[in-house]
Amino acid sequence: MVKEAPYTRLCHTKPILTVNGKFPGPTLYVYKGDTIKVKVINRGQHNITFHWHGVKQPRNPWSDGPEYVTQCPIKPGASFNQRVIFSDEEGTLWWHAHSDWARATSYGAIVIYPKPGTSYPFPKPDLEVPIMLGEWWRRDIYEVFYEFQETGGEPNVSDAFTINGQPGDLYPCSSAETFKLVVQYGKTVLLRMINAAMNDILFYAIANHSITVVGTDASYTKPLTRDYIAIAPGETMDCLLHANQQPGRYYMAARAYSSGVNVSFDNTTTTAILEYDDKNYNTLSTPSLPYLPYYNDTNASFSFTSSLRSLASKDHPVHVPKTVNHRMYSTISINTLPCPNDSCEGPNGTRFAASVTNISFVLPTTSILESYYYHIKGVYAKRFPRYPPLVFNYTAEYQDLRLETPTLSTQVRVLKYNSTMEMTFQSTNLVAGVDHPMHLHGQSFYVVGSGFGNFNKNKDPRNYNLVDPPIQNTVVVPKNGWTTIRFKAQNPGVWYMHCHLERHLTWGMMTTFIVKDGEDKNSRMLPPPLDMPPC
Structure with a gap:
């Protein structure tokens, strides 16, 4: 139950958004492969959604949580029954609000024990x-x-x-x-x-x-x-x-x-x-x-x-894709946008923005997932680029100010079921070079390589780790450097990818993957629940 409650332990009283009156919120305890149901009742004053961070939710993007990507928000006074499907995860994950900045106080741990008998x-x-x-x-x-x-x-x-x-x-x-x-x-x-x-x-x-x-x-x-x-x-x-x-x-x-x-x-x-x-x-x-x-x-x-x-043991093997169907080289940047009369508080009176491959993502006013499922046109476009529109020295100390302005758009990338993806994130030094923790919903990935400077497609792949790379859902792309991940698109649905620094997410450092259905019923997206929140 989401509600606003007084919080007095830090010298003063102020209302904060809590779950079941706790800060941090309650810990969820499950076993590997469990499915649980969570009823979210919004008794706060703002819209809310919840994301089960790192839970792959096989075929079930309906309960993944990011607002206007997989669902419309739960309005004050409303509720939503979320079905959380665990698969091969084992260890520690967490849950958090995924609307505006509500996750500042609305979050909790998820403990996933090994299956009984293991x-x-x-x-x-x-x-x-x-x-x-x-x-x-x-x-x-x-x-x-x-x-x-x-x-x-x-x-x-x-x-x-x-x-x-x-x-x-x-x-x-x-x-x-x-x-x-x-x-x-x-x-x-x-x-x-x-x-x-x-x-x-x-x-x-x-x-x-x-x-x-x-x-x-x-x-x-x-x-x-x-x-x-x-x-x-x-x-x-x-x-x-x-x-x-x-x-x-x-x-x-x-x-x-x-x-x-x-x-x-x-x-x-x-x-x-x-x-x-x-x-x-x-x-x-x-x-x-x-x-x-x-x-x-x-x-x-x-x-x-x-x-x-x-x-990478017998009981916990790795299956790094050795062949790749799709390659993407994506720049991740802090940007600026023009501001009327140069009156904003960004550099030189501009407005801060952020981008992936020079696109600052614009959230729609309805769910991308529902638009995809019900074939509603005009909500998003399928033209998210595989490569940056402009090639320059991404990590140079001084950058041309004309490169700072991104395109504002709602672009997604469509992947065929069971196709393999290699994605290289290239951090740039536009406006401010910083590290970026990039998070992918619905999939874990193998972190096969990383380094500093501009990625060299001829030299850097020679040093990829295809034997025992870490399996993660969030990876840090180093300042003025690059990181390459690989994954198999075997989870049909609509899946968000974004920087997990909240200010960068708010500024537009995100995009969305749509993984198409496979041919048999076990590789197709589940139907939506009856109580999906309306927009």
């Missing part, structure tokens, strides 16, 4: 704990959203980051309710990490403890042990923590990784406490802070991300 591909941990990293504004989030849309400038940065809903001891008024994880010496904890922040990739670490990543985006990985992780909005990671240090109190902490020059970001640090269940130390002692890379340490972020590898 187990983890690592020793069973003694404790499992979701760790949700979030972002907090003192102002009403809808005020922030409407204001920067009106001015054309950047949104106000957040006032705090949070760990499980609390910013921690380094902020005023939070010490009493700072999240605390109590562990016993010698035990192993599975941290189910989720970055639910709106606009920031985060570095996260625990003082004096290493972290071993064993899964990303509900797919297992080869163990990767590091002193810190870099986790982008939308990403999830399963991490093992071994409680093997001197009993005491230690900070876990997170702060932003922000690579863009002159790009505003929240430069505060959120903390929680790791405390050993041992009475032989001073429980009032000040915990030590962990080392975290500097806020613009691109090498630290890239080194971590590029080290991830799929488990």
